[in-house]
Amino acid sequence: MDKFRKKSVEKNDFFNGDDGIEINKLLELIKESEYYSNIIQHFQLNEDDLTKINIPGAKTLFNVLSTSNKKLRKVDINVELQDIFFDYSSKFGILFKNIQENDYLNRINITTLKAYPIHSAEKDFFANLYEIDKYASILLKNDFKDILDTNLELLKQKKQHKKKYRLIHDTEDNLFFLRAIVSTDRYYNYDNALTAVIALLKLHFETLSTKVKYELNFFEYNESFLRLYFKTSEVKEIKGIGHLENTLLVSNDEIKREALRFSNICTIRFVASNNEEQRLFIKPKDVKTKVLTITHGMGVEKAFLNLEDFVKSNQNFEQLFKEVETITKIKEHNQIVHLVRDKIINSNTDEIKKFKYELTKILLIDIKTTTQLLEIFNKLIYLDGLEIDAKEYLRYLIYEALINR
Known part of the structure; x- marks a missing residue:
């Protein structure tokens, strides 16, 4: 489905004159986040601060994520297996009944809904249901609905089975989609919006203390995934070829265990045969260029403490340059x-x-x-x-x- 496909926003797609964003404006992106106060406290911010974050591309990023969050609203629900049914009308979906304890759904008066699985959610749903994913897939492929329903009812009789389900509410078409099953106890929702805010604030204060400048080259995203490619002012010459730019990749996956990650990648700037300047973005394995990582199982206090590992960025760049320089041979x-x-x-x-x-x-x-x-x-x-x-x-x-x- 196209609305959930990963998209790329290139530099020529940015707003004209996008030279950054004010701190108070940026904070609007996480107004509803449970970690809003943690951000304020960690970065020692004033919510009404009009200071500008001078990172070109930041305003476009804010607009894209803000628009996406309004159109595709994330909803987490805790549901017992007893309240789950299969619905085959028009297209296979999972029916959730007796939904409680969700403020957003309460506001729009929904206690029962049908969710259509997207990405790998169908497989994950059945894998979490006592690993019947292959069996269920064969039943669905052969249209054996009655057998699948019977299996579900038999499983309900055996054991309590309560899970947290990540849903996406498409507010334009008023449809719900099942995105994933997440942990009921140790899952911290470090989402795309929080990632963007942390990245821009962290780089803003790094610039103030180190004089290294950052600008957003391009970014890739969908409803639960984000990659931000920041060009820095740190550059080294590759003799006879061009230059190596230190590029910082800030990535986030709301579903996988490793949530927010800062790492270094390579950008080789060179002049092509048509005399136009080009940039080749290539990536070493993350493990050797990782700057810092925050996982979904990591508590807030430790997560923000991990941001101090940012000092590794310059060390990584020096090591990458030694490796990339060998292309001259x-x-x-x-x-x-x-x-x-x-x-x-x-x-x-x-x-x-x-x-x-x-x-x-x-x-x-x-x-x-x-x-x-x-x-x-x-x-x-x-x-x-x-x-x-x-x-x-x-x-x-x-x-x-x-x-x-």
């Missing part, structure tokens, strides 16, 4: 192209499989210089129609081919 350019082409041909990643022919066709070219190599890799990543997960796969693959060749 590349002699067998076509060998690297061949390696990447083979990896694409043999990839089991669904998003890569869809574009295998188009991607490998781009690589059918004789490469004589490292700059040509970078240019052709950029063409891979910016192939029209390529999904965000495929781009991410290629960023890792290209880094490995260039650095660990």
Whole structure:
């Protein structure tokens, strides 16, 4: 479904004149967050502070997330298995009854609703139901509704089974969707909005103390996922090729265990054959460039304490430069192209499989210089129609081919 697809917002999509955002405006993004007071306290803020966060792109980010949050409202409900049924009308969905203890649903007078599973939610629902996901999938595929219903009723007789379900309310079409099953005890809702606010405030105060400047290059998002790519003013020359820019990636996944993460990635800036400046974004494995991490199971106090690990960013950049600098010694350019082409041909990643022919066709070219190599890799990543997960796969693959060749 398109409204839940991961989207990319590039620099040329930003508002004209987007040179940052005021602190009091930014805080509107998390007014309803249970961690609002923690943000105020940790950063020692005044809610009415008109100080401007001078990070270009921040205003566009605020607008995109604010609009998304209004259209797709997240709702967590705790429901017993006794109050769950299957509804096959028009399309398979899960019927939740006797919903209580949710202020948002109480305000709109809803105690019963049908939720359509999205992403991997259907599989996860049945996997959490005593691991009957494969069995249930076969029953649904064969239209054996009565057998699936009987299994559900039999399970209800055996044991209490209470779970917390993450729903998405599409306020435009007034439909509900099941997004995930989350922990009932140790799940802290560090969401996209909170991630954006923490990132912009943290970088704002870093600029004030270190004079390093940041700007948002582009970002990727959907209703429960966010990646922010910040260019910094830290740059090193790669002789004969171009420059390495220190790029900070701030990412968040509201569903997976690891919520908010700061890490360094590589941006190689170079002049292409048409004399235009290009940037190639590639990624090493996160484990060696991780700056800080906050998980969904981490309490608020420890989570905010982890923000102090930000000092690792500069150390990571120095190490990345040593690795990336080795591309000046590349002699067998076509060998690297061949390696990447083979990896694409043999990839089991669904998003890569869809574009295998188009991607490998781009690589059918004789490469004589490292700059040509970078240019052709950029063409891979910016192939029209390529999904965000495929781009991410290629960023890792290209880094490995260039650095660990």
